[in-house]
Amino acid sequence: MIFSDPASVAVVGASDDPAKWGHWLARGALVGRDRRAVHLVNRGGGPVLSEPTVRSLSELTEAPELVVLAVPAAHVPAVVDEALAVGVRGFVGITSGIDEAVVRRIRAAGARILGPNCLGVYDAATSLHLAWGRFQSGSLGIVSQSGQVGLEIGGLAATSGLGVSRFVSVGNQADVTATEALLDLVSHDMTTVVGLYLESFGPGIVPAMAELRAAGKPVVLLTVGSSAAAQEAALTHTGALTSSLDVVDAACRRAGAIRVATPAALVDLAAVLSGGIPRGRRIGVISDSGGQGAIAADLAVAAGLSVPTLTSVDGLPEGASRRNPIDLAGAGERDLANYARAVEVLARGGEVDTVVLSGYFGSYGEDTPSLESAEVAVAERICRAAAESGVTVVVHSMRPDSAAVRALRAGGVPVQHTIERAMAALGDATRLASLDERSTRAASRPGMSVPAERMKAGGPPGGDPCASLAARETSTAGERQVARTNAPPSCRPGYLTARTLLDFVRFPRAHAVTSVAETRATPLRGPYALKADWLAHKSEHDGVKTNVTDPAAAFEEMHARLGPGTYVLEEMDTRENAVELIIGARQDHSFGPVVLVGAGGLHAELFNDTAIELAPVTPATAREMLDRLVCAPLLKGWRGAPAPDVEALAEVIARISEMISARPDLAEIELNPVRVGPDGVVAVDALVIPDRPLQEECAE
Template sequence: MIFSDPASVAVVGASDDPAKWGHWLARGALAGSSRRAVHLVNHGGGSVLSQPTVRSLSELPSAPELVVLAVPAAHVPAVVDEALAVGVRGFVGITSGIDDRVIGRIRSAGARMLGPNCLGVFDAATSLHLAWGQFQPGSLGVVSQSGQVGLEIAGLAAASGIGVSRFVSVGSQVDVTAAEALLDLVSHDMTTVVGIYLESFGPGIVTAMSELRAAGKPVVLLTVGSSTAAQEAALSHTGALTSPLDVVDAACRRAGAVRVATPAALADLAAVLSSGPPRGARVGVVSDSGGQGAIAADLAVAAGLTVPALSAVDGLPVGVSSRNPIDLAGAGEQDLVNYSRVVEVLVRGGEVDTVVLSGYFGSYGEDTPSLEVSEVAVASRICALARETGVPVVVHSMRPDSAAVRALRAGGVPVQHTIERAVAALGDAARFGALDQRSVGAPTGQELSVLPGRIEAGGPPGGDACVSLPTTAAPYRPGYLAARELLGFVRFPRAHVVTSAAEAKATTLTGPYALKADWLAHKSEHGGVKINVTDPAAAFEEMRARLGPGTYVLEEMDTRENTVELIIGAKRDHSFGPVILVGAGGIHAELFRDTAIELAPVTPATAREMLARLVSAPLLSGWRGAPEPDVTALAQVIAQISETLVARPDLAEIELNPVRVGPDGVLAVDALIIPSGDTLNDTSGRRVA
């Protein structure tokens, strides 16, 4: 409870100057003085905000549980040493530029620090306000790496009517991590939905998001795409085909979270989710304007929602059809209650999962004051219907802030001033219903190297991995033949090493042949592969003359008909650990960029779902009457590749490209493995690191 409900706090650097951090922090701290002891420290003495101060922590009768550092960086070491000497266990580091040696002293003493370079912490449930800015209490928990972005999210949440339950600006995360701050929200009763802004992802983030989802608290992630999957040069196609946000989205699917692109989208979605995610993607559109209803319907479809036709239903006002979108056609003006009547028909009818009300509602009381009471009553009824049925209702009103709009927001019904924001939020909310629930627990790899605990003094405990795979094996030596040997569960064409033209000529393999330079990563780009070879001796002499001595492989060509070429790649992401990729393969893999990515390991069932997401998926189901490829065997290979990278920390990447799958099974035609810490020279095959 040290960072959420401390028994006592001290603001070091408290100030009477409203332009200084120390003023805001002192004012916020004093707001919770009925719950905890608050001490203001100013080296010059005197009073701050009409409250007495002390010149140093040593003047206090007992050690405060939490100290806020709002002094210049040069003064922080002395303050920290004094604080540790009197027994302080927690620090909020507002100041930037705090020396690593200071952090080391805090850790050595068994104390904790939030920050430094952070905006602070706020908890509505415990009246803790140790941050810059104002916060409206509510149900959204905010954990942000950027204090300013977090403050923007909090402001948007206030405007949307949901407010903030807890706000944690983690700053530089030299000690307390974002994962710990998130885990602390699992048992935070006031928090019903969580918004996250992160620029980088440390260990434990997926685990924390998974625990929040399991606790019934939807997680919305905003990021700038800082996974390192695509930020380092890699010789494999896999490295070129993964983008930062691809991997982040895979992490979100594993954890049951949804990623958005802007702070406004985060707040809009959080407002919809505050009472729970919708059950599906079917939306009923109600409007008092045919044009606005049609626009809403088009936007809904573009957002991934469906606007289903409705069966004949009872209870609609006279003259209003059950066609979706429903046009009130003047019935609203005749009787405002008709708005809630139509909403009730939809939320109780079982044919839609969400409802959008678009148009003039919310404006009646503003334009005709005598109608305000009636309009507010209808708004309250709409809120009650959404709560009773669990069917989310989102309102688009032409008035951004009227009595009826305020009543809707106060009752838990989100209101937007533009229809695009209203529908986009519902589209994002519907994604929660479609999230992949295949995984039990967190992924393996770096994500599980540390599983932080709740934010308490003494540091985070460790955690357990979700799978147990063998990790002992002989060191891998680069090359195609070595890859074939390591991936013994994969079927490859018959092949053997050739060292001379005579050996190539005497082969017992069945032609046509493929001749390969064993050491090259991208064989086709460097002339290291010849296919449809009929004279293996001549082909060997020509290739050896160009590429020089090395290991050459003669291989039978795959001449099967009705095959589909794919790429299967596994790569170790620095933020999330092993990831698995499948996509359209061959030499044009990077051109088409038709891929699906998940965190590893995956099950064969998940692998099949990955295949189904590909644009080229119809080729795997008998396109234009062709025999169906063996997708079951393909999914098994994908799963085994993912497990192999998880089990082998000495490997950085595994790639099969192309993989040819036909009705009679899977055949990998080339393979590349890159050891961890190694970079392959693409023309010589020799390791350079």
């Protein structure tokens, strides 16, 4: 309760100058003086806001429970030492540039600090206002890494009629984290929906968002960055095909949260969700203008919503259309109550999940003051229809703040000034509704649902004798020389080791070759593929030859260019109607293991057709990932081709996801291409990158 309802607070740096932080913090603190003791500390000792001050904390007769630091960074260490000496247990670090040593002293004393470099904290339920700016009480909980972005969200929430229940600016998160701030909202009664702005993600964010969702408090996430940084260290195609936002979206799906792109979109969506998550995608549109209704319908479809044909619309006013969208055709002007009647008919008819009223309603009382009370009464009736039916009702009004609009918002019906914002928010809300129970917790399963032999048949006889990555260190001196010369700094093991490690995956028959004689003595059947074992992107270095009929000649040519080392001679997978995909997995620095599937082969990065989830995933989730791909029709039998074995493919994806989750010593896993046909899955190239270099291979 120290950061939500402290028994006493002290503002150190309180000021009578309205341009200073200390003035705003002192004024906010005094709002709660009927609930708690408020102390203002000003080293000059003069009054602030006509209230007496003390020059230092040591002058107080009791230790304040929470101290706000609003003094220059150079003075913070002395203030903190004094505060800890008198028994202070909590700090709000408004000041930027607070030394890390100060934070360590706070934590060593068993105290906590919010921030530093934060905008403060506000709680409507406890009259706690230790932040810059003004907040309107409401139901939106805000946790923000950026104080200014959080303040903008709070201002938009006030304008929308949503208001703020709690505001926590976490700043640098030197001690108190965004995860802790989120978890503290689970039991916060005033909060019905949470707005979260983060630029970086620490441990526990996904479980915290999931816990809020389980408590009926969905999280709307705003973040930035598409992530060139996330790709810098990528050594596989997998890394090049993922962005930070891809992984954030996967985290949201796992947690049952939704990501948006702007503060306005966050508040728009939060306003819809504050009244409950829509039951589905079916939208009923009502307007007193055919044009506005048609525009609303088009925008609904563009947002991924459905505008179904209606079969039971008895009770609509005479002259109104019975189609969807419903055009009242002037009936609203003849009798304002017709707006409420139309909403009631759709809300109670069972054919739609959401009703959107678009157009002039909300403007009558503004243009004709004598109609204001009647319009407000109709607005209240619309609110009752929404509450009694459980159907989501959203209003688009041409007036942003009329008496009727205020009545709608007060009754729990969100109102937007533009129809595009209304439909965009509903599209986001129904995406949240479509997340099933599996998205709210980490996936787990007891075992394989597809027989192992379907994946392992034809496994790698004659493959790499190494049984583990560690065994790679026993390779020959020649191989070590090649690895040092041609491998990137990760000193990763090669294709043969990857085949052995991924023993649940089916590969073509293959064996290592280091000489022309070994290629001539091969027991394999052509056509062949010849590969430089140690190269990750073999095609880019001309380190792979396919459709080889003379392996000895191919070996001599490649060996002359690339030098000594281990090469792989492999039987080619010549099955017809096989679809090429990429399956990859890696350790994300923020969210942990992730798994990817997409269009594969040479042009994987060109097509950039991928689906990503946090790992591990079940085969069912893997199938959903495949369904999201643009190339998904190829996996269902395109133009009469036999359908590939998608069940076996989903099993491989799930097993890869389990491996990356169970093996933190592995940084990346990639199978590319994976060829899937009616008779199963065959991987024809693979790479495994350990988290740390193998010592012997990386030796100077």
